[in-house]
Amino acid sequence: MDIHCHCLPGLDDGPETMTEAVSLCRALQLDGIKTVIATPHQLGQYDGQNEASVIRQAVSELNEVLKGYGIPIDVLAGADVRVDERLVRMLDDDLVLTLADGGRYILLELPHDIFIDISEVLDDLSSRGIKAIISHPERHRVIAKEPGIISGWLQKGAILQITAGSLTGDFGTLAEKTGWHLLDSGVVAVVATDAHNLHNRQPRMFAAHGLIAEHLGKTFARQVCIDNPMRIRTGDNVKAVTKLAHEERTG
Numbered sequence: 001m002d003i004h005c006h007c008l009p010g011l012d013d014g015p016e017t018m019t020e021a022v023s024l025c026r027a028l029q030l031d032g033i034k035t036v037i038a039t040p041h042q043l044g045q046y047d048g049q050n051e052a053s054v055i056r057q058a059v060s061e062l063n064e065v066l067k068g069y070g071i072p073i074d075v076l077a078g079a080d081v082r083v084d085e086r087l088v089r090m091l092d093d094d095l096v097l098t099l100a101d102g103g104r105y106i107l108l109e110l111p112h113d114i115f116i117d118i119s120e121v122l123d124d125l126s127s128r129g130i131k132a133i134i135s136h137p138e139r140h141r142v143i144a145k146e147p148g149i150i151s152g153w154l155q156k157g158a159i160l161q162i163t164a165g166s167l168t169g170d171f172g173t174l175a176e177k178t179g180w181h182l183l184d185s186g187v188v189a190v191v192a193t194d195a196h197n198l199h200n201r202q203p204r205m206f207a208a209h210g211l212i213a214e215h216l217g218k219t220f221a222r223q224v225c226i227d228n229p230m231r232i233r234t235g236d237n238v239k240a241v242t243k244l245a246h247e248e249r250t251g
Contacts, residue, residue: 021065025066079107133190163192
């Protein structure tokens with residue numbers, strides 16, 4: 001199960017054509033993924049594009065094509081949403097998508113090069129019963145150098161999602177080191193591919209799962225790569241993994 005993937009053709013910086021989208025989905029399937037939430041960018045530089053209705057239609061079309069090719073992967077609607085002060089209003093107006101279109105979790109992308117406090121946004125989302133999942137904090141320059149600055153967000157119920165490729169070194173030493181530090185600290189609930197293409201942003205879930213199992217235990221790896229993503233899909237609460245991993249390593 002993958003909760004973060006840019007697999008819809010022609011919407012953002014993912015595949016440009018349906019052929020490329022099909023190839024990426026085939027790679028996801030070969031990487032062990034049966035269900036993927038398509039998360040094209042919303043807001044930020046894509047402000048005014050990729051509204052919820054557009055994404056839902058693109059998901060429907062991709063599923064039909066995949067069925068025709070016999071590729072056994074199910075694509076669900078979602079978005080990688082840039083933090084914005086209009087976010088809650090746009091959710092209310094059905095312009096911005098939650099993950100799996102379920103109304104329980106939203107994937108939030110921070111500005112890449114600056115740090116902003118999103119505590120107020122988290123409070124607004126929480127008041128509507130929506131939990132925020134912060135995408136790839138290990139790849140944010142400021143957070144990677146000082147991970148402790150987001151402790152307040154965690155206390156407010158924010159969830160962290162690490163990119164599988166960060167753990168395999170695809171995004172450089174700092175992202176790799178920070179990703180493992182966050183995992184080992186027990187503050188990460190989910191690992192996702194954030195795949196965009198087959199050139200430099202391919203799926204790396206199988207490799208990441210193997211590394212996590214080796215370093216933190218099979219139970220830990222299953223929780224962050226499979227079980228918690230499935231809980232997000234169904235709108236159930238994600239589970240903490242630190243205690244489970246500790247028991248496996250010491251038991």
